[in-house]
Amino acid sequence: MHILGRLFGLTILWFAGTTVCLSxxxxxxxxxxxxxxxxxxxxxxxxxxxxxxAPSLTNKELLATASDEFFIKTIQNGRPGTGxxxxxxxxxxxxxxxxxxxxAHSELPNRAEEIDKQVDAHGDPRLGKQWFQDICATCHxxxxxxxxxxxTGTAIGKKGFLDVVSDGFIRTTIKEGRSNTRxxxxxxxxxxxxxxxxxxxxxxxxLRSLPKENQ
Numbered sequence: 001m002h003i004l005g006r007l008f009g010l011t012i013l014w015f016a017g018t019t020v021c022l023s024x025x026x027x028x029x030x031x032x033x034x035x036x037x038x039x040x041x042x043x044x045x046x047x048x049x050x051x052x053x054a055p056s057l058t059n060k061e062l063l064a065t066a067s068d069e070f071f072i073k074t075i076q077n078g079r080p081g082t083g084x085x086x087x088x089x090x091x092x093x094x095x096x097x098x099x100x101x102x103x104a105h106s107e108l109p110n111r112a113e114e115i116d117k118q119v120d121a122h123g124d125p126r127l128g129k130q131w132f133q134d135i136c137a138t139c140h141x142x143x144x145x146x147x148x149x150x151x152t153g154t155a156i157g158k159k160g161f162l163d164v165v166s167d168g169f170i171r172t173t174i175k176e177g178r179s180n181t182r183x184x185x186x187x188x189x190x191x192x193x194x195x196x197x198x199x200x201x202x203x204x205x206x207l208r209s210l211p212k213e214n215q
Contacts, residue, residue, distance in 0.1 A: 024100075031101030034094050038087060047102060051152040051182065054083070058105035061178045067112035070164050071099045079160035082146060111172075118168030121204035128199075128206030135193050136203070139182060144210045152182050157210035170204050 035047065042054035049056030056062065057071075075095045078086035087095065133142060136156075141149030144157015155161060156170075174195070177185035185191045187200070195203075 027097045027100045028104050031097035034098050035101050052147055055154050057102050059178050059181060060107040061176060063106045064108040064111055065115055065169055065172050068099055073164045079155060079158060081158050082155045115168040115172050116166040118171060121167040121201035123198060123202035123205040125206040125209050128202035131199055131203050132206055157207060159211040162208060162211060167204050171200055174200050
């Protein structure tokens with residue numbers, strides 16, 4: 001996806017041989033201003049994030065796999081038990097402008113609808129716990145509580161995260177990872193570990209059980 005230019009106040013994108021309009025320029029500019037006022041202190045300039053503090057919001061794989069609803073709910077409700085407070089007071093219109101600003105950084109087609117339609121995970125949480133402790137806990141913490149445990153990974157065991165993501169989103173992230181971050185893929189010959197589909201689903205089922213443990 002590439003920005004071709006601007007016409008009549010719209011940002012024009014080229015994607016897969018097709019020219020499309022992404023967002024009104026004024027929304028993107030307003031979203032950038034809102035981001036700089038409210039989000040930049042943690043997520044840094046251009047939303048590139050800072051390991052151990054706040055994740056990148058303009059990572060190309062994140063933008064390709066996350067729905068607008070994911071961003072909106074996360075901004076509105078925050079992530080209880082982490083450093084991400086709720087920003088519901090900004091109002092939905094302003095929050096959507098922040099999302100438009102983030103989307104303006106997109107480099108890949110958005111697959112969120114397809115990913116979120118994947119089947120729910122079915123597996124053994126006992127095996128998932130073992131895999132999680134062996135390969136995930138170093139960054140995400142032994143209880144999935146993220147930065148507060150001193151790791152570089154986000155709090156993927158918290159209710160605030162698990163309530164806004166599908167099993168497909170978690171599955172795809174584990175398989176493919178995120179470029180330019182410490183989250184590498186965990187499937188295939190290039191992965192940090194060549195996990196099977198069943199082993200990944202075991203991890204997802206275990207993650208879904210963590211909010212009860214973290215209460």
